[in-house]
Amino acid sequence: METQPLIHENGQVLAAIDASVYTASVADHAAWAASRLGAPLEFVHAIDRRHGDPAGLNLSGNLSLGAQEDLLKELADLDAEHGRLAQTRGRLLLEQVRDRAASLFGVSAQLAQRNGGLVETLLDLEAGVRLFVIGKRGEHANFASGHLGSNLERVMRAVHRPVLIASRAFKPIQRFTIAFDGSPTTRRCVQMVCASPLLKGLDCELLTVGEDTEERRQQMQWAKAQLQAAGFHPHSRYIEGSPDAVIPATVKEFAIDLLVMGAYGHSRIRNLIVGSTTTQVLRSSPIPVLLLR
DSSP states (O other): OOOOOSSOOOOOEEEEESSSTTTTHHHHHHHHHHHHHHHOOOEEEEEEEOOOOGGGGGOOSOHHHHHHHHHHHHHHHHHHHHHHHHHHHHHOOOOOOOHHHHHHOOOOOOOEEEEEEEHHHHHHHGGGGGEEEEESSOSSSSSTTTOOOHHHHHHHHHHHOOOOEEEOOOOOOOOEEEEOOSSSHHOOOOOOHHSSSTTTTTTEEEESOOOOHHHHHHHHHHHHHHHTTTTOOOEEEESOOOHHHHHHHHEEETTOOOEEEOOSSSSSHHHHHHHHHHHHHHHHOOEEEEEEE
């Protein structure tokens, strides 16, 4: 099996924009990442018009043939108008975040608007991407439910590039924590952090949730050695408890600005048994999360 490169140096930062309250934060996190990586930045807005398609209506009831045709024409005209409005709104959103990135971070950005679902759009563009940036919830998410946006969960499981999940508001990132358990996924996380300029020069923490055993100490020593060789000065912690409770509490207690975690697997079986901790932490995390795989 061919080994995937740790990072894609020639890729761009691609940020998914919609009309949610996360839009400004997504733009800020994306511009911050692009400036630190020295990578091109692109904002994309996906227009998903599969819902509410007039062709999907069942008009086989008591309407006469002429009435059905008239109604279908009105619905088609209405759908076309909705499409024009969606394009106009999308263009305005993209122009706003482009201006924001330039004024706040001095970063220029390309703009793109595509028809189709968000996940399909990101997968189409993935080959040229180094880092995806997306908000925790989209414009249609139910904020009262406390759940993640359905698009976000699908993106996390579908794409193969790192994903930076923006918090509700951007704040300067000075300290980050890697959730580390010694598994191949989290060992690769450490290697990716070492190989990328994204977090260089920031305060680094390593967090292992569980008992402080000899095996965990050896795993932690490996991670610390990797990070030290890359110029970091990591501090390590062992805290007992469940990861979905310990990680958010530790983030709050030690004023962590960014959490680095392993993402979901890609096999169907792994999707059933892996990732529950990731999902629980994302739901409760008030800070941005960088998902690596």
